[in-house]
Amino acid sequence: MPGDNKIDFTVDKENLYMEEGFTELKVASIRRLTPVTPEGEADKSRFPVFIGVTQLMTSEGPVSVQAALKAGTLAQAIEEFPAAMEKAMKETI
Numbered sequence: 001m002p003g004d005n006k007i008d009f010t011v012d013k014e015n016l017y018m019e020e021g022f023t024e025l026k027v028a029s030i031r032r033l034t035p036v037t038p039e040g041e042a043d044k045s046r047f048p049v050f051i052g053v054t055q056l057m058t059s060e061g062p063v064s065v066q067a068a069l070k071a072g073t074l075a076q077a078i079e080e081f082p083a084a085m086e087k088a089m090k091e092t093i
Contacts, residue, residue, distance in 0.1 A: 016038060017036060029054065030050060050076075
């Protein structure tokens with residue numbers, strides 16, 4: 001086959017996360033990725049990851065902006081969200 005590109009679809013069982021979403025239905029969406037074991041149990045040896053997501057409206061339509069949030073809890077992620085989105089927006093523009 002021309003361009004016989006092989007893709008490795010192996011799941012990294014040591015790097016699994018459960019994803020949850022939080023929003024205030026206005027501008028903020030925060031994803032919490034909680035580490036889990038291959039059995040789906042919480043993996044207490046790793047820390048959760050928080051990702052902030054929002055959209056900018058342009059004349060061409062919405063543009064998604066996201067950034068990692070330096071937070072260990074949802075409350076910290078909420079506090080971090082505005083500054084992280086401002087920085088990500090400037091980098092996007």
